[in-house]
Amino acid sequence: MRKEIEEYAKRLKLSWIRENYQEVEEKDPQKYLLSLFEKEVQNREERKINLLLIQAQLPKTGEQPFQWQHIQIPQGIDREAVLKGNFIQERENLILYGGVGTGKTYLATLISLNAIHTYGSKVRFYTVAALVNKLIDANQNGTLTKIMKQIEKLDLLVLDELGYIPLNKEGAELLFQVISMCYENKSIIITTSLQFGQWNHVFGDPILTEAVIDRLIHHSHLFLFTGDSFRYKESLQNR
Secondary structure, three states: OHHHHHHHHHHOOOHHHHHHHHHOOOOOHHHHHHHHHHHHHHHHHHHHHHHHHHHHOOOOOOOOOOOOOOEEOOOOOOHHHHHHOHHHHOOOEEEEEEOOOOOHHHHHHHHHHHHHHHHOOOEEEEEHHHHHHHHHHHHHHOOHHHHHHHHHOOOEEEEEEEOOOOOOHHHHHHHHHHHHHHOOOOEEEEEEOOOHHHOHHHHOOHHHHHHHHHHHHOOEEEEEEOOOOHHHHHHHHHO
8 A cells, every 4th residue: 555655646746745644643534634735735835945046046145134224215115015025016126226235235135035935936146247148158159048038937137236347239238138028027126336327337338228227217116225335344343
């Protein structure tokens, strides 16, 4: 009988039940079945979350609580809504602007983690430079359509460090394609230390820059990070 149970569980793709059904101790048949199904569903949810976390490629964060006191939050949204990812359900964007080391990437990562754990959202984190390099390679290798389809399936795309490196013409145009594809279809979080007036230094074309900004700021919330660099302050404390 044991072999038959394991075989049927395998055919039904009940992996937890197939390997652990003997561990459940319940005399009542209905409670026994209920316990089996509950643990199977729980196991599947855990595997799904772990897979989403792997696919998201989020940077590591510390365990310290996020500090909000130096962030100017725009009207129409609050801390709870940000952390819960309500804007993702509305397909809105977040633009996190401020100096280096002020917590922009940290907040983007916390939002991403919450979206994955709470809603099972599909998230992908890139630095802008890494994504552009990937797009250029894919364009030259004939696999750009595949990359675009992967991005199209996301609920949230995080583009970190916009403005650190100027883009060449091909890279700027490919990034514009990604932003245009996401426009009103999924949410984007942008972290940057550049004001909008300086974005032309990144994209190198005023018309393209205007088109990028126009799509990003429509249905968006701008957060201003005004504090000092956390890494700099931590370095001073260690000294």
